[in-house]
Amino acid sequence: MTYHSGRHFLQLPGPTNTPARVLRAMSKATIDHRGPDFAELTHRLLEGTRRLFRTEHDVFIHPASGSGAWEAAIANTLSSGDRVVSFEQGFFAQSWAKVARRFGIDVIQVTWDPRVGVIPAAVLEQLEADPSIKAVLVVHNETSTGVTTDIESIGQAMRDSGHPAMLFVDAVSSLAVTDLQHDAWGIDVTVTGSQKGMMLPPGLSLLAASARAMDAHATATLPRSYWDWDDQKTFNERGFFPYTPATNLLYGMEEALAMLDEEGMENVFARHDLFGRATRAAVRAWGLEVVARNESEASCAATAVLVPEDHDADAVRALILERFDMSLGTGLGPFKGKAFRIGHLGDLNTLTLLGTLCGVEMGLRLSGVPYESGGVDAAMNLLSEDVGR
Ligand SMILES: *Cc1c(COP(=O)(O)O)cnc(C)c1O
16 A cells, blocks of 8 residues: 555545544443443433434434444334335435335335425325325435435425324434434434444444334334344443444544534534535536535535536546545446535534645546636635634
């Protein structure tokens, strides 16, 4: 391996940069996961997780990447043959639907333009057509496209409709990035993973479940073992887990929660919002297009940038990695080779973002993609107007 001086720029939409404070916290010695110190840690983390999801109900922490939380949500609340609705929002929405299908769930796959967010009317159309629908699966921030869906409005519309379907939300790249309120928005199951806004390495999946989801759990008959919420609750109440948990990731999680508290969630959200706007200002100035069609739905976690036809987005990424030691996200699904993704979530500041955008601008220049210079300038203008960062 060639030595690279300085810090590697990990500007993927996850995993994100793990702060030194979190890494140090994780380097503590592993303790007895059935001992008294561990029990206190568990109680603090469950409390912190509730605050993060904005819920007073049940939360669960499993050792798994985000996909594990997808499975836990389905296995705990549904029965074989149950019908759920999913929209073709992008790679992650479709991957979640695939998990459901593998469990024998009857997934209604609604054709959807991945460049726009799901709208309440589209959800209602499905619900009105079928009173038997058990759940609606929506991705809050579809990381493959950089398009955000207005979950609050969907939750409101579903409650107003009186239809009994539950609302399941994938918040893997939106929790601790943008506002999400599990209880107030009427979400039944929210799922997330550790390696995005939470600034941890991959390996933890977190869920919040409403009282309605816990009722569904009581009668749901899909087989479940590792993910079973009854086992989990019984042990969690005493501060333990039904298996050996990922102790050192949990140390890191406590530190990450402390960091989010110190910054203040409102500031965390405002910072991500600003970085999203600055990134899109740069893309516009380059004369390129983002995948998100509406500015109001453009993600503050990641920006997918379309490269002009006849150019390969992955070649641009490869060049940037080779020359500037920066990793960007690849295009996923239909955007493979057509778009690259800039991650701007987690532990980063103004200069990290500007360094990232400089790397992209130089990469465009060197790879022969037609673009106009001035993207970094546009971002600098926007970022220097914002006070205090
Ligand atoms: C990252 C991500 C996931 C989970 O992927 P894992 O690789 O299993 O952690 C799920 N949904 C979205 C929207 C994501 O961004």
